[in-house]
Amino acid sequence: MARTRAPERTLLPGDEPLSLLRKDGTPVDDSPLSMPDDDVLVELHRRMVVGRRFDTQATALTKQGRLAVYPSSRGQEACEVGAVLALRPTDWLFPTYRDSVALVTRGVDPAETLTLLQGGWHLGYDPYEHRVGPQCTPLATNTLHAVGFAHAARLKGEDTAALVMLGDGATSEGDTHEALNFAGVWRAPVVFLVQNNGYAISVPMSKQNAAPSLAHKGIGYGVPSVLVDGNDVAAVHAVVREALESGGPTLIEALTYRIEAHTNADDATRYRTSDEVAAWLDRDPVDRLEAYLTSRGLLDNARRAAVAAEAEEFAASVRAKLNVDVVPSPDELFEHVYATTPRHLREQAAALREELA
Amino acid sequence: MTAVSEQVSMAGALNRALGDALADDPTVLVFGEDVGALGGVFRVTDGLAARFGEQRVFDTPLAESGIVGTAIGMAMNGLRPVVEMQFDAFAYPAFEQITSHLAKLRNRTRGRVSLPVVIRVPYGGGIGGVEHHCDSSEAYYTHTPGLRVVTPGTPDDAYRLLRDSIASPDPVIFLEPKRRYWAKGALPSPAGSGSIGFDRALVRRAGRDVTLIAYGPMVATALETAEAAAEEGWDVEVVDLRSLSPFDDETVCASVVKTGRAVVVHEASGFGGYGAEVVARVTERCFHHLHAPVLRVTGFDIPYPPPKLEEHHLPGVDRILDAIARLQWDDEVVGSYRA
Numbered sequence: 001m002a003r004t005r006a007p008e009r010t011l012l013p014g015d016e017p018l019s020l021l022r023k024d025g026t027p028v029d030d031s032p033l034s035m036p037d038d039d040v041l042v043e044l045h046r047r048m049v050v051g052r053r054f055d056t057q058a059t060a061l062t063k064q065g066r067l068a069v070y071p072s073s074r075g076q077e078a079c080e081v082g083a084v085l086a087l088r089p090t091d092w093l094f095p096t097y098r099d100s101v102a103l104v105t106r107g108v109d110p111a112e113t114l115t116l117l118q119g120g121w122h123l124g125y126d127p128y129e130h131r132v133g134p135q136c137t138p139l140a141t142n143t144l145h146a147v148g149f150a151h152a153a154r155l156k157g158e159d160t161a162a163l164v165m166l167g168d169g170a171t172s173e174g175d176t177h178e179a180l181n182f183a184g185v186w187r188a189p190v191v192f193l194v195q196n197n198g199y200a201i202s203v204p205m206s207k208q209n210a211a212p213s214l215a216h217k218g219i220g221y222g223v224p225s226v227l228v229d230g231n232d233v234a235a236v237h238a239v240v241r242e243a244l245e246s247g248g249p250t251l252i253e254a255l256t257y258r259i260e261a262h263t264n265a266d267d268a269t270r271y272r273t274s275d276e277v278a279a280w281l282d283r284d285p286v287d288r289l290e291a292y293l294t295s296r297g298l299l300d301n302a303r304r305a306a307v308a309a310e311a312e313e314f315a316a317s318v319r320a321k322l323n324v325d326v327v328p329s330p331d332e333l334f335e336h337v338y339a340t341t342p343r344h345l346r347e348q349a350a351a352l353r354e355e356l357a
Numbered sequence: 358m359t360a361v362s363e364q365v366s367m368a369g370a371l372n373r374a375l376g377d378a379l380a381d382d383p384t385v386l387v388f389g390e391d392v393g394a395l396g397g398v399f400r401v402t403d404g405l406a407a408r409f410g411e412q413r414v415f416d417t418p419l420a421e422s423g424i425v426g427t428a429i430g431m432a433m434n435g436l437r438p439v440v441e442m443q444f445d446a447f448a449y450p451a452f453e454q455i456t457s458h459l460a461k462l463r464n465r466t467r468g469r470v471s472l473p474v475v476i477r478v479p480y481g482g483g484i485g486g487v488e489h490h491c492d493s494s495e496a497y498y499t500h501t502p503g504l505r506v507v508t509p510g511t512p513d514d515a516y517r518l519l520r521d522s523i524a525s526p527d528p529v530i531f532l533e534p535k536r537r538y539w540a541k542g543a544l545p546s547p548a549g550s551g552s553i554g555f556d557r558a559l560v561r562r563a564g565r566d567v568t569l570i571a572y573g574p575m576v577a578t579a580l581e582t583a584e585a586a587a588e589e590g591w592d593v594e595v596v597d598l599r600s601l602s603p604f605d606d607e608t609v610c611a612s613v614v615k616t617g618r619a620v621v622v623h624e625a626s627g628f629g630g631y632g633a634e635v636v637a638r639v640t641e642r643c644f645h646h647l648h649a650p651v652l653r654v655t656g657f658d659i660p661y662p663p664p665k666l667e668e669h670h671l672p673g674v675d676r677i678l679d680a681i682a683r684l685q686w687d688d689e690v691v692g693s694y695r696a
Contacts, residue, residue, distance in 0.1 A: 122465040133433070134465055138457055144423055145458070148430020155386075155412055155436070162430075174450075178423035185418055336468040337502050339526035342556065342603040 013215035013227035017255050020234040023283045025291025033238040041289065042298055044085060044233045046307050048077040048286050051101035053311035054110060057318050058100065058117075062264040066322045067117045071098045075231075075259035078285035079165075079195045081105050082236030087131075087163060091244055094133040094146040094164040098195075102165065106130050110314075111321035120326050139170040143179035143192065147249075150188045161189040161244040169200025171214050177221075183249035184221035191243040192223075192251045195230060197258035202271040218251035230254030231285040234292075257283070330356060368538040370512040371401045371477075374519035375439065379409050382437065385523060387414045389424055389441030389477075398443055399479055399538055421451040425476065429458055432472040439523055445480040446489035452497070459528045460503035475522045475529045480508075481574045481624050483536035483671055485664040492661055493625035495573075498530040499602040499634070505556070506601040508532035510576025512542035514559075514599060521555040532601075534574035556600040558608040564594035567618040567681055570609060570635055572598040575622045575672065582677040591681055601631060609635070610642045617648040618684045622672050627655035649685035 020031050027035070036044070055074050061067045073080050080101040087093060087106070095102050103113040108125045115124025116135060123134050133149070136142035146164035153160035170176055171194055183190045194214050198205060211217055218225030224246075228239045236254055243250035257280035261268035268277075293299035334341055334349040341349075365373065378385045387405055389397075393416040396403030406414040417424050421442055428438035442448035448455075455476065462470045482491035498506045505527050509515035515533070522529040553559060561576060562583050571579035576597045583593035596612050598605065613619045619639055621632040632653040639651050654672045662670045 121467060122461075123467070126469050127433070127466060128469065134462065134470070138453060141426065141454060141458055144426025144454065145430040145433065147423075148427030148432075149434045150430070151427065152431040152434035152436050155431075156434070175422055175426060175454075178418070178420040178426070181418050181420065182423050182427055332467070336464040336466075338505070338603075339463070339471065343606070344603060 010224045011219040011222065013213055013218075013225045013253065017227045017229040018235055018239060019229035019232045020238065021232050021288050021292050023231075023288060025288050025295065027292065031235070033235055036234055036237050038296070038298055040085070040237065041234060041293060044081055044237060045286070045289050045293055045299065046310070047081045047085060047105050048233060048289065049307045050311045050314050051077050051081050051105055052286060053315045054104050054318060055101055057315040058114060059260065059264055061114075061319070061322050067114060068119050069263050069265055070100075070117055071263045072258070072260035073098050073101050075280060075284070076195055076197055076256045077101060078231050078233035078236050079193065079254045079256055082233040083163060083165070083193050083240045086237045086240035086244060088161070088244060090131075090158065090160045092131045092133065092146070092149055092160060092162045094136065094142040094149070094162060096136045096139070096142065096165055096167065096170070098167065099135065099165050103132060103135070106132055108132060110318045114318075114322065118322065118326075120328060140166055140173035140175040140179070142166070143170075143176050144182070146190050147179045147183045147186070147188050150183075150190045151186050154189065161191065163191045163193060163240065163244065165193050165195065167200065168194060168196040168198070168205060168208060168214060169203065170194075171217065172200075172208055177217075180218065180221040180223050180249070180251065184223045187248045189244075189247055190249045191240060192249070193240065194251070194253045195256055196253055197256050199258060199262070199272065201262045201266065204271070213253055215251055215253035223249045223251050225251040226253070228252060228254050230256030231283050231288065233285055233289055363544055364541045365512055365544055366539050366541050367509065367512045367515045367533070368399055368401050370516040370542075370544055371519055371533065372403055372405070373544065374516045374523075375402060375405055376408065378439070378520060378523045379405065379413060382523075384435060385413070385437045385439060386431065387439045387441075388417050388428075390417060390419050390443050392416060392441050397441060399535065401477070401533070401538075402441065421448055422454050425451040425454040425459060425474075428474045428476075429454065429462070429472060432474050433462075433470055437473045437475075437523060439475040439477065442476060442478045444486075444490045445478055445492040445494045448476070448478050448494065451476075455498070455504070455530070456501050460501045463527070464503060471526050472528050473523075473526050475519075475525075475531050477531045477533060479535040479538075480532045481534050481536060482661060482667050483574060483624075485667070487664065488661065491667065493623065493656070495532055495601055495623075496625060496629065496631045499631055503528070504602065505529045506532065507555075507599060508534065508573035508601060509599065510534070510537070510561070510571070510573055510597045512540065513545045514597070516544055517553065518555070518599060525555065532573060536574050537577060540577065556603045556605060558599055558605040559597045560594060560608070560612060561597045562593065562595040564592040564616065566592045566616055567620065567684060568594045568596055568609075568612045568616045569620055569622060569677065570596050570598065570639075571622045572601060574624060578672065578674065579622055579677070582674045582681075585674050585678060586681055589678070593681070598635075604634075604638065606638060606642060609639060613639050613643045613651075614646045617646050619647075619651045620654060620677065620680045620684070621651065622654045622677055624656050624671055626658045627653050628658045630655055649683075652680045652683060654680045
């Protein structure tokens, strides 16, 4: 039987993460990646600054009791923004709970993005409106949804790829491995973007994985794999775009770091040092791109101030929206369980209404 | 058009339903382990891959969570997957995808995402199967809001219920009583439940004295028991639940109100089992019409036994007759006084 197999060398990631910009913002001389166009770089910068401001605003809203909890992605903006802006209009995103910045970058309303964490409902947005699957809370379950979605698109003859986000911890879940295997066998157009931010809540890489890298796991499934500097937004954008356009599956491990604790309820000092955090702050993705853009004459103080003002304005709109407490009608508890509400649920809804009357 | 008098096995009826659904709706897909060239270990998908091609009927990697998880993604993208779990206990790796996602995505998305997925699960014992091949896992699914759970007792109902399940906008756990796969019966002429209704129970045999409430593999056993009971002087009504969730209170209660006595029969263990829910619902709704407590005849509260001992575990005619005999027939006079 004829089989198409990618050659082994393309299945394994390189020894060093791919990058386009060094941590000081100077360009890498011999990168195999193509630098995104200038207008794309400028947009990546704007969205990272706005995304970061959104993230710090959301964390602040937990302190005011407006959000039940918020898992920050501060420090991971290159992944959140670089990957989302690489999506083509027909592509779909399958995010996790840590990918709120990715959602607002995709254009989802910030209040709808935060509905889950605000507690009004389990999900605030219409997946079909922005081509964004529901944020996944149980880890790695979204990987299979992405593979199924992408395979269906191919069966229907549509040019749609799926980008699924997951973290380092999620690579230990069985669903990740089943998804990689299905994607490999079906050659499904799916990009698995693993944001390796160092910790699964408190558990470090050394207790999560014995492979040389997480990207090495792709070869076992016949899935080409890439290791990329996850704090280099130009590189993340380039590898994700290339993977989306490849027509088949790709596993990307992006090396990054979660600057904040797991959530506002977590105490990161119990499992990592401030020196380690400081070392990663020195590799900040926004600073890096700003240095490059400035050296290229693509960013000046006026532009920087304009972007900062836009970020403040966005944060203010988020505050305003979240300060309005939206509580759905208790009737809605029964409305979406089945396509047509069955009799026993109509009776329970009536009983609750009576109780509340 | 299928002739009404044609006799087919339940496996054949299911095969017919899948073939007709694939022919009628280009968005229907059938996939799972060994469902392609082999036609499934029970041959329920026999010939479908050859007839509809590998794009629509195909084998998958051997991974049940993967099968259900990808079915969810396909349904999100407008297809109607009908997937097969090879055996009851082999469906457990898919449990998270079924309970946390398949069952909840409509609710999570406030009705924006509809998942018309059918999961076919051959279930139950009585075939001499070794461990992990004979579980009655219905209660795991019926305890999960958002799922429809149905199970046919006859070939004609297998056809109707499977067509209805594939047409349903809700996810359906379709439990196939594997010990009845080879029992023959007539096929219905039109597709779907028609006048029966997808989530309605059905009175399989009318009777005056006691209601036997059964489903799936136990429908035939209940009907057999009814014949034996007639010789003892009891006129038994048999209700086939068909839809375990949602539950048809109306049909079941109408029968129990009429007879005043009821026995619930299933293969699964009794403790925390599906029958407990049936007994509770009947008691709550029909209390003043009951002449005796509603009894259960179920499997023991043990892991499914090895093949050479399974006959002791499975409810049979004698055990059900014993339960009927315990329905306080001698207290009839007392009951009448109260009335």
